[in-house]
Amino acid sequence: MQDLSVLKQEFAPDLLRTDGEELEKYAKDETPGDYYFLPEAVFLPNNTNEVKQLLSIASKEKIPVVPRGGGTSRCGGSLAVYGGVILSLEKMQEIIDIDEENLILEIQPGVITENINEFLKEYKFFYPPDPASIDSCSIGGNVSTNAGGPRCLKYGLTRNYVYGIEVVFPDGKKEFLGGKMQKNATGYSLMNLLIGSEGTLGVITRIFLKVLPLFPYSATLLVPFKELKDAAQSAFIALSKGFLPSALEFMDEDSVRATMENTDKSIPIEDAGAFLIVEINEYKKEDIEDMFEKLGKVFLEYGASDVFIAEEPYQQDKIWDFRRSISEALDHIGTVIPEDVVVPRANLPEFVGYVKGLEKKYGTRIYTFGHIGDGNIHINIIERDEWNDRGEPLIREILKKATTLGGKISGEHGIGWTKKKFLQYSRTEREINIMKGIKREFDPFNILNPGKIFDMEGNK
Ligand SMILES: Cc1cc2nc3c(=O)[nH]c(=O)nc-3n(C[C@H](O)[C@H](O)[C@H](O)COP(=O)(O)OP(=O)(O)OC[C@H]3O[C@@H](n4cnc5c(N)ncnc54)[C@H](O)[C@@H]3O)c2cc1C
Structure with a gap:
């Protein structure tokens, strides 16, 4: 139990919530299983200044603070595993500015990712990273986990679209890292260190995102294969032959069946060992047709039993909706x-x-x-x-x-809470020690999202 008396004196109850029912909503994230950690308070800032105030007190009082966006983490990233305060950025949902000359969107971290493209449509721009949780995750969470998604195949990850971030460090001080520049070779990229740091080094309170001109034409292919290994093989063969669709996704037979049986979503064919879903988007209609023909040939040559094309937006949405519903379907099983x-x-x-x-x-x-x-x-x-x-x-x-x-x-x-025991499969002892050194430099009292990615010695 933390002593929150100083925080309670400083902040009004609508900013610092401590009532049980409110806290319950933040005790879980989207990590399946019995991961339930009731925080002692939830802080709901309206602006960066309030984030600064919270952190400057929390660091003096050594109170754990866990940044949280949409709470869609699959690895316990946004859980208050050592109690303390959940810092939910959900009220900071402003789209501040679209700079049409520099192609930069300035945005607060609590904006739900799906709303970005809704906003950009009017300007004929788009923002490519599209995690399957797009309707409930936040852009701040995406930056903090360097989120991916189907379209990252052609367009790159969240990291590739972040030009600048405003960060509040654990001591309550603020910096703006990066800017609106296309390039920046001015010393170590602290901005890139923050991207993907899972809320352990700083709280992201404002973001500059690169946007692209909207592509006018798209199509989605649904490709059934008898054998799972053929689907997997033909995917990488198509890429190695030089084709670059915007998305190249895969579902095994069991995942398709589970989604058919446990959601109201469907796709036109279900009897296959595995499926590829391929999105092509191009600036010219004839390039779509050309890619469909050529890709289709490769898939058929390497074991596809057919190649279906959806061109109408509603047909394409239906297929992608199905793909995005697999996790929800499996939760029923x-x-x-x-x-x-x-x-x-x-x-x-x-x-x-x-x-x-x-x-x-x-x-x-x-x-x-x-x-x-x-x-x-x-x-x-x-x-x-x-x-x-x-x-x-x-x-x-x-x-x-x-x-x-x-x-x-x-x-x-990411690694979060549930995967940290497996970290040594992918990172050497030396690498983990360097990461801990960085954590110590940013957060000497280990108050920001403690217990995530790795444990700090003698300090949780
Ligand atoms: C059905 C489903 C499908 C998914 N599909 C994908 C996918 O395709 N690709 C993908 O990459 N992920 C996917 N995820 C995982 C998850 O949606 C992503 O990790 C997402 O980026 C988390 O965003 P969030 O706003 O929900 O963050 P949260 O879950 O709230 O937090 C995630 C991490 O970011 C930190 N954080 C959040 N906001 C901030 C901030 N402003 N400043 C500092 N730290 C912060 C938290 O402390 C935590 O460590 C999926 C999850 C679900 C449930």
């Missing part, structure tokens, strides 16, 4: 253990086959889907009632294989 492994894409056919092969050994179902073009697949293991180790031996086997194939344990979700 049982407690899911979500893994987010990334390997070099040419090694995916071997990796996916290996993972599915473990179903029998461990007597459970393993659903695989995700960003096959990036080599990043989501592996969703259904936890068995009798397991009291949250499937650790199975997870370790999967991570060992990924490491052997040159992969890492997280492609986009």
Whole structure:
């Protein structure tokens, strides 16, 4: 229990909430399983100054503060695991400015990611990163986790769109890192250190985002394969032949069936061993047709049983809606253990086959889907009632294989609270010590999102 008396004296009750019902809403995030941590207070700032005030007191009083956006973390990133205060940026939802000359959007961190493109439509711009949680995650959370999504195959990750960030450090002092410049080679990039730091180094309170001209034409292909390995193989073959669709996603048969059975979403064909979903977007209509023809040929040559094309926006939305609903569908089946492994894409056919092969050994179902073009697949293991180790031996086997194939344990979700025991599969002791040194420099009292990514010695 933390002593919050100084905070209670300083802040009005509508800014610092401490009533039980309100706190309950922040005790969980989207990490499946029994991860419930009731915070002692929730702070709901309207502006950067209030964030500064909170942190300057919290650092003096050594009170843990956990930044939170949409609370869609799949690895316990936004949970108050050591109590203290949840700092929810949900009220800071202003789109401040669109600078049409420099193609920069200035935005507060609490804006829900989906609303960015709604806003940009009028200006004929778009912002590509599109995590599957787009309707509930925030841009501040995306920057803090360096979020990915289907379109990151062609357009890059969140990091590639961040030009500048305003940050409040754990001591309550503020800096603006970066700016509106296209380039910046002026010493170490502290901005890039903050991006993907999972709320452990500073609180992001304002962001400059690069936007692109809106592409006028798009189509979505739905490609069924009899064999899962053929789907995986033809994806990387298509890319190695020089085709670059905007998204190249994969769903195994079980994931498709589970989504059909547990949601009101559907796709026109369901009888296949695996599916690819491919989005093409181009500035000329004939380029869409050309890419469809050529890509279709490659898929058919490498084992596709057909290639369907959706050109009408409503048809395309239906397919993408289906893809985005898989996680929700799996939550109806049982407690899911979500893994987010990334390997070099040419090694995916071997990796996916290996993972599915473990179903029998461990007597459970393993659903695989995700960003096959990036080599990043989501592996969703259904936890068995009798397991009291949250499937650790199975997870370790999967991570060992990924490491052997040159992969890492997280492609986009991050490490947070639930994955930190596996960090050593992907980072050496020396690397972890360097990261801890950085954490100490930014946050000497370990008040900001403590217990995430790694443990600090003697200080949680
Ligand atoms: C159904 C589903 C699908 C998903 N699909 C994807 C996907 O395709 N790609 C992907 O990358 N992820 C995906 N995720 C994971 C998740 O949505 C992302 O990690 C997302 O970026 C988190 O954003 P959020 O606003 O919900 O952040 P939260 O969950 O609230 O927080 C995530 C982390 O960021 C920190 N944080 C949040 N805001 C700030 C801030 N302003 N300053 C400093 N730190 C902050 C938190 O402390 C925490 O460590 C998915 C999750 C779900 C539930």
